[in-house]
Amino acid sequence: MSAGPRTPFENKFIEWFDQRLPIFTMMNKEYGVFPTPKNFNYFWNFGAIAMFMLVTMIVSGITLAMHYAANTGLAFDSVERIMRDVNYGWLIRYIHMNGASFFFIAVYIHIFRGLYYGSYKQPRELLWIFGVVIFLLMMATAFMGYVLPWGQMSYWGATVITNFFTAFPWVGEPIQTLLIGGFSVDNPTLNRFFALHYLLPFVIVGVVFLHVWALHRTGSNNPTGIEPKDERDTLPFHPYYTMKDSFGLLIFAIVYCIFVFFMPNELGHPDNYTPANPMVTPAHIVPEWYFLPFYAILRAVTIDIGIPFTDITIISAKLGGVLLMFGSIAILLVLPWLDSHPVRSARYRPKFRLFLLLFVVTVLVLGKVGGMPADVPLFHITKDFVFTTTHVAQIATVYYFAFFIVILPVLSRIEVVKPMPASIHEAVLKCQSSCGGNA
């Protein structure tokens, strides 16, 4: 992380400091003059927005923790006290609650940008992998955070998710007992979830640092997917992208504020304002919206896989669901090797673009059915065969995996690309005269 040769600063104090620890030189190199492709569209704002959300979550989280009590007898009431009695407690909690949703919105758009413009491809594989690791850590953090208010959804969400582990033969149950510290989700569980919920965001900060470090080794991708060739292709990060990022961030923050101030519970579930009750499961338990597609994949597996014509089950439906759910995220880790097509951007790959957009629709459909009760009948195919939401989830799950395992490898071999500009500069010039937009 050396900052390279230094140019002296005018300000005496900064110069004194920088000679001893070249932070200013480094910041100037990485965020001041850093050469950045000049053709970014607004999709490139979401990294900075996600970073902003991470900081927001940490600040609002630490202030909540000053009033929160991680004990099953006190947790629910301490959150209600935050809402009613603590000065601006309602604001801080609504910022934190909706912040989790908006953090995921930013990250999902950020991931989509990576998929659409092929940012995961060589030489940015490691950058991509760090991104997937951040995503996993975020899911763990959000899951444990949702348990803290100790409402009905908290309790039953924790029960269902920790029960995933019992799907694994032999080791599963001891692992589950170890995780929850008892025979059912209870005080030990809440206590450790709070400890980890406090810790993980700082681990995320660490991985974000690696993510950004890797980014600054390779430089950013851009909407054409063509690497910058000379200085006509780039602009200094400041002021061009500090401005564009700030503008995008403001728009995003406005939408976020609308939720915080006018519809703070819109994205949550009313059942979580009922205190946890181990004796009664709510009629319809659902995770938070950002987990729904994965929840749908979990529920889509309804048959055991066994040796045909015998009773022997190799993978029970329960284990199958859990494996597919984890697999649906793990597969992102190997994406750079599944799609080996030399052209990055979907702009020049019409087939890839079509299948990718279909993939996005699939994920949305999974999210939709994931939020519905299991097995809702939709329509009759024949007299006795009813098409249900489970079938929809199954079809969508097949496409989800087929996209990665079949479609991408095949397209890598056969897809013919549209004519491409020679450089970013040329693409921008051509765009100004003919294409009108920059999507």
Add this chain to the structure above:
Amino acid sequence: MSTHDHSSSCCGGGSCDSAAEPNKSSQGCCQNTPAEGECCGGGSRRDFLFMTAGAMAAVGVGSVAWPLVDQMNPAADTLAMSTTEVDLSQLQVGQSMTVMWRGKPVFIRRRTAEEIKEAQDIDVQTLRDKQSDSDRVKKPEWLIVIGVCTHLGCVPLGQKTGDTRGEYDGWFCPCHGSVYDTSGRIRKGPAPKNLEVPQYTFLSDTLVRIG
């Protein structure tokens, strides 16, 4: 040290000095010359110290790591699992009650003659988790099971009058749609196993101890 410098970098010690192998680079030394076996495989005093130190370090790390992991397992007070005594005298035929045991609900159902018959008549071979009704009850009238769905741990519906009890007249788990019969056996949906039967003893005709 200086005479041993290059050899120690390749096998952590030994007496392989430069005089014995004048033209080997430090990496080549020892490893790819079987004749040098006595230098590396043989075990000099340095190897011995190296390995015992390594082994001690591993034991040391392990003995610190294990408490850090094991502290997450159920603590002694959690393990001192209580037993619960339940008075059954108030329960009429066809009624159920739910009691708490080890932080989990336990379903106690006084089954009707019809329900018992339904549970006994089914061909065990057609079941997912093959268990006959007689293996699951001590007295046919009383079914006692842990009310935790074996899929992902929800509490199935069917205890209260008016609850949906599923196609097999037992319990229905609303979470992902598992259906249990009048013996608490899994009949449909994603759950792999029958509702678990806890340890229990009848202390008298109307008093049962769970645990």
